[in-house]
Amino acid sequence: MDALIHGLVSLFDLHLLLLIFCATIGGVIIGALPGLNATTGAALLLPFTLTMEPVPAIATMTAIYCSATFAGAITAILINTPGTAASATTCLDGYPLAQQGQAGRALGMAVVASTFGGIFSVICLMLAAPLLARAAYHFSPPEYFALTLFGLSMLASIGDGSAIKNLIAGVFGILVAMIGVDNLTTVERFTFGSYHLYEGIGFVPVMIGVFGISELLVQSERLHLSREVIRMKSVELPGARDYRDSWRAILRSSGIGTFIGILPAEGATVASMIGYNEAKRWSRNPKLFGKGAIEGVAGSEAANNAATGGAMVPTLALGIPGSATAAVILAGLMVHGLQPGPNMFTEQADFAYAIFWSMMLVNLLFFVVGLRGARIFARVTLIPVEVLWPVVFVFSIVGAYALDQSMFDVWVALVSGVIGYFMRRYGFSVVPLAIGLILGGMLEQRLGQSMVMLDEKWWLMFTRPLTLLFLVLTALALFGPATWGRLAKRRAPLDSTGE
Amino acid sequence: MTPPTDKPKLLGQCERWLIPVLILAFCGATYWVSTTFKKMPPILKRGIQPSDFPQLLLLLLVFLTLLMVWKDPVRVRDRLMGSTVGTIALFAGFAALTSIDFFLALGVFATVLSLFWGERRVPVLVLVGLLVPAAIFFTFDQVFEIRFPRGLLTSIWYG
Numbered sequence: 001m002d003a004l005i006h007g008l009v010s011l012f013d014l015h016l017l018l019l020i021f022c023a024t025i026g027g028v029i030i031g032a033l034p035g036l037n038a039t040t041g042a043a044l045l046l047p048f049t050l051t052m053e054p055v056p057a058i059a060t061m062t063a064i065y066c067s068a069t070f071a072g073a074i075t076a077i078l079i080n081t082p083g084t085a086a087s088a089t090t091c092l093d094g095y096p097l098a099q100q101g102q103a104g105r106a107l108g109m110a111v112v113a114s115t116f117g118g119i120f121s122v123i124c125l126m127l128a129a130p131l132l133a134r135a136a137y138h139f140s141p142p143e144y145f146a147l148t149l150f151g152l153s154m155l156a157s158i159g160d161g162s163a164i165k166n167l168i169a170g171v172f173g174i175l176v177a178m179i180g181v182d183n184l185t186t187v188e189r190f191t192f193g194s195y196h197l198y199e200g201i202g203f204v205p206v207m208i209g210v211f212g213i214s215e216l217l218v219q220s221e222r223l224h225l226s227r228e229v230i231r232m233k234s235v236e237l238p239g240a241r242d243y244r245d246s247w248r249a250i251l252r253s254s255g256i257g258t259f260i261g262i263l264p265a266e267g268a269t270v271a272s273m274i275g276y277n278e279a280k281r282w283s284r285n286p287k288l289f290g291k292g293a294i295e296g297v298a299g300s301e302a303a304n305n306a307a308t309g310g311a312m313v314p315t316l317a318l319g320i321p322g323s324a325t326a327a328v329i330l331a332g333l334m335v336h337g338l339q340p341g342p343n344m345f346t347e348q349a350d351f352a353y354a355i356f357w358s359m360m361l362v363n364l365l366f367f368v369v370g371l372r373g374a375r376i377f378a379r380v381t382l383i384p385v386e387v388l389w390p391v392v393f394v395f396s397i398v399g400a401y402a403l404d405q406s407m408f409d410v411w412v413a414l415v416s417g418v419i420g421y422f423m424r425r426y427g428f429s430v431v432p433l434a435i436g437l438i439l440g441g442m443l444e445q446r447l448g449q450s451m452v453m454l455d456e457k458w459w460l461m462f463t464r465p466l467t468l469l470f471l472v473l474t475a476l477a478l479f480g481p482a483t484w485g486r487l488a489k490r491r492a493p494l495d496s497t498g499e
Numbered sequence: 500m501t502p503p504t505d506k507p508k509l510l511g512q513c514e515r516w517l518i519p520v521l522i523l524a525f526c527g528a529t530y531w532v533s534t535t536f537k538k539m540p541p542i543l544k545r546g547i548q549p550s551d552f553p554q555l556l557l558l559l560l561v562f563l564t565l566l567m568v569w570k571d572p573v574r575v576r577d578r579l580m581g582s583t584v585g586t587i588a589l590f591a592g593f594a595a596l597t598s599i600d601f602f603l604a605l606g607v608f609a610t611v612l613s614l615f616w617g618e619r620r621v622p623v624l625v626l627v628g629l630l631v632p633a634a635i636f637f638t639f640d641q642v643f644e645i646r647f648p649r650g651l652l653t654s655i656w657y658g
Contacts, residue, residue: 387613391631
């Protein structure tokens with residue numbers, strides 16, 4: 001309870017409040033710009049937080065996370081292009097509403113649903129994260145190893161790519177994490193005699209490369225595309241009828257989003273898809289979906305913003321990122337010398353609660369910023385790509401350099417960017433690569449500790465109930481979707497013939 | 500810029516097989532490198548040898564790649580566009596220019612990229628190629644106290 005109050009009190013600092021306000025506005029702009037999203041924004045911002053204290057640094061990154069996730073709705077509704085992948089389902093009903101001259105109403109609902117979903121998830125975060133941390137406090141290396149493995153197995157189902165390609169990208173990320181001196185034995189691995197590789201490849205330049213530079217190359221394919229922005233007079237708060245139609249969808253999606261966010265590696269994109277589908281399934285007017293249903297906007301937006309708080313639960317309590325942006329924030333915590341995990345709630349509880357309160361504040365801030373400023377932010381979508389992306393490149397390169405003032409990191413960012421682009425081109429998501437890179441070292445360390453603890457009898461892991469549970473969950477995450485899909489296919493012809 | 504065109508079948512087939520072959524070649528080479536790692540005596544190995552985990556991962560990568568070829572082969576959407584190839588070539592130009600001056604390389608790259616992508620307005624090019632890099636340079640220098648590597652232009656400022 002003390003930490004809860006101390007965390008809140010630490011926010012009453014004019015400098016910090018101003019920083020959170022600026023980051024919220026920055027996040028809304030980033031989210032509104034097609035091609036830029038919360039993950040890229042957080043990765044680009046990370047090097048600029050190096051001179052800050054941990055609370056302002058991480059609060060700034062979480063502010064970008066929450067506000068950029070909301071702001072994807074602005075472009076989804078006004079130009080039928082989701083500012084972030086998590087807003088893709090918002091296009092389905094938001095844009096038809098805008099075409100009917102109700103852009104302000106759709107944006108108003110997006111603001112209200114996002115705020116509700118965000119606040120709901122932060123409350124869950126405040127309650128769930130310390131409980132999860134307390135449970136994890138008693139974990140031994142085998143449990144941690146199995147849990148990290150489970151977190152990595154969830155990579156199979158992220159994004160819209162194939163499970164096999166996601167896993168290949170994840171394993172590649174873990175392999176990259178093997179470069180440098182082995183922490184357990186101090187043996188050099190894959191360094192090829194270069195002192196630059198002695199401490200391994202840094203998270204930050206790789207993230208800047210795979211999220212920022214690779215997106216620049218993706219944008220270079222889209223120079224011929226033109227955008228039509230639908231004009232609107234102002235953003236309206238939803239009316240009584242809108243609330244009556246949508247409150248169930250908002251509430252349901254907030255729960256779904258928070259739960260999906262808590263699952264390791266699953267983020268706002270999956271949450272918004274499920275939130276939207278469930279809103280449609282339970283709606284009294286499902287036929288209106290896709291043609292301008294306000295419930296569709298509410299269901300999608302409440303879910304994607306609820307996933308932000310949910311994703312921070314495993315990130316802070318277990319050190320396993322709940323989403324791609326949470327992975328960047330996790331890298332930020334490590335860069336600032338903080339160790340996420342159960343100890344965070346005993347040794348750095350004030351810090352953890354300060355972050356929770358700052359997320360709560362950001363959700364309230366973008367409610368005001370979204371209602372008052374959406375019209376202005378909508379204009380940033382008009383910035384031409386040939387102006388925006390050279391500027392993003394300059395920020396990316398300087399950011400990569402700033403971390404260690406090393407030109408080697410600049411080359412790492414550039415090479416990662418080109419590799420990331422080709423990965424995306426051939427259907428491999430770059431998110432598993434980033435998460436694999438962060439968790440790779442941890443996974444190996446915990447495997448080594450487990451082997452020492454179990455006297456090198458790895459099969460004894462199966463005799464530990466919690467380890468076994470996580471390993472079963474891992475198997476389900478890897479093979480469950482394919483098995484269920486096959487079973488469903490087999491049942492479908494039987495059902496259709498009525499047998 | 501020309502819009503993407505349909506890919507010739509032959510090239511698509513090549514890329515479909517090229518990616519798994521590249522991954523498998525990478526696995527083979529990396530596995531060989533991992534066999535050169537120092538072996539630790541049993542008392543110091545702390546559970547696993549330094550080469551064990553990377554080798555396990557490489558075997559997993561080979562298995563997943565073969566599974567990909569069988570179940571979910573690489574499909575190429577469209578031809579690699581000239582604008583993308585050109586942008587990657589500009590990266591090489593940027594890398595070469597950094598040996599003269601980092602700040603200069605940033606400014607020149609931003610201007611040329613903007614021009615290459617179709618921007619023709621001089622004030623905008625000045626904004627992208629000069630004002631933005633200068634603003635970032637001075638912010639880093641004055642606020643974060645981070646110095647750019649010395650070069651032709653930065654040495655004038657640093658003295």
